[in-house]
Amino acid sequence: xxxxxxxxxxxAPELDVYARLTEAxxxxxxxxxxGIFIAESAKVIRVALQAGCAPVSMLMERRHLRxxxxxxxxxxxxxxxxxxxxxxxxxxTGYTVNRGILCAMKRxxxxxxxQVCAGARRVAVLENIVDATxxxxxxxxxxxxxxxxxxxxxxxxxxxxxxxxxxxxxxxxQVPWAYVDDWPEAGLARLRSxxxxxxxMALTDDSMTIDDPALAAAERLAxxxxxxxxxxxxxxxxACDRTARIPMQNGVDxxxxxxxxxxxxxxxxxx
Numbered sequence: 001x002x003x004x005x006x007x008x009x010x011x012a013p014e015l016d017v018y019a020r021l022t023e024a025x026x027x028x029x030x031x032x033x034x035g036i037f038i039a040e041s042a043k044v045i046r047v048a049l050q051a052g053c054a055p056v057s058m059l060m061e062r063r064h065l066r067x068x069x070x071x072x073x074x075x076x077x078x079x080x081x082x083x084x085x086x087x088x089x090x091x092x093t094g095y096t097v098n099r100g101i102l103c104a105m106k107r108x109x110x111x112x113x114x115q116v117c118a119g120a121r122r123v124a125v126l127e128n129i130v131d132a133t134x135x136x137x138x139x140x141x142x143x144x145x146x147x148x149x150x151x152x153x154x155x156x157x158x159x160x161x162x163x164x165x166x167x168x169x170x171x172x173x174q175v176p177w178a179y180v181d182d183w184p185e186a187g188l189a190r191l192r193s194x195x196x197x198x199x200x201m202a203l204t205d206d207s208m209t210i211d212d213p214a215l216a217a218a219e220r221l222a223x224x225x226x227x228x229x230x231x232x233x234x235x236x237x238x239a240c241d242r243t244a245r246i247p248m249q250n251g252v253d254x255x256x257x258x259x260x261x262x263x264x265x266x267x268x269x270x271x
Contacts, residue, residue, distance in 0.1 A: 002073035007084040035107035037160035041099035042068040047170030054106040061100035120148035128227035136167025137258035143171035146269030150177040184236040200240035207243040
């Protein structure tokens with residue numbers, strides 16, 4: 001049974017995971033097996049538990065102890081649950097704890113690219129996307145709209161960043177993902193060796209429209225999305241098998257990368 005512990009001091013070292021460790025420290029690059037991520041809200045925590053993630057501790061607004069927090073504690077076993085009023089939690093974390101519950105959880109083991117791609121027919125590839133909100137939104141769309149996996153370049157925001165996990169509604173723990181090395185040349189070569197065609201989402205003069213039947217007909221397709229603002233690197237566009245654009249109206253030149261991803265995933269899903 002969970003151990004409920006009233007917060008007596010904001011500087012208690014056991015609270016560092018919620019208050020003082022950076023995202024990089026939580027991720028623990030030197031010893032990934034010791035990495036932690038933060039799940040925020042009862043719904044996201046439940047998704048993480050269902051995905052097999054192991055809870056380490058919880059931080060919970062006092063009013064939730066007898067409500068949704070109580071049923072969560074029953075699922076989490078013998079872990080400490082630190083509790084206080086909302087103002088204390090926000091003073092500790094430095095941000096608004098929207099749903100009143102946080103859970104520190106062990107990071108799942110990293111997957112190799114080949115495992116993510118095994119059996120997949122549609123994957124998203126994210127290049128240099130650094131905004132956590134965009135990463136979370138893309139994962140949510142990927143889960144909802146038929147992507148079987150997500151690949152990321154090393155410079156992308158960590159999908160297990162707290163904000164990314166929250167915005168994704170936990171789908172970063174449902175959609176398999178991996179980092180792709182030596183992007184774009186070697187990474188695209190590996191995708192081709194696995195049977196994937198690639199389509200760069202970019203506004204170029206020679207790009208096809210996203211509803212071109214040739215794209216939907218691809219047996220295995222990697223949809224490549226680029227960084228906020230700059231889009232895909234020119235060498236990435238040149239190295240992909242095809243380039244596609246979303247037709248625009250009313251003088252709008254482009255969509256936010258998360259919105260563009262949702263449109264692309266829907267249009268290019270397996271029918």
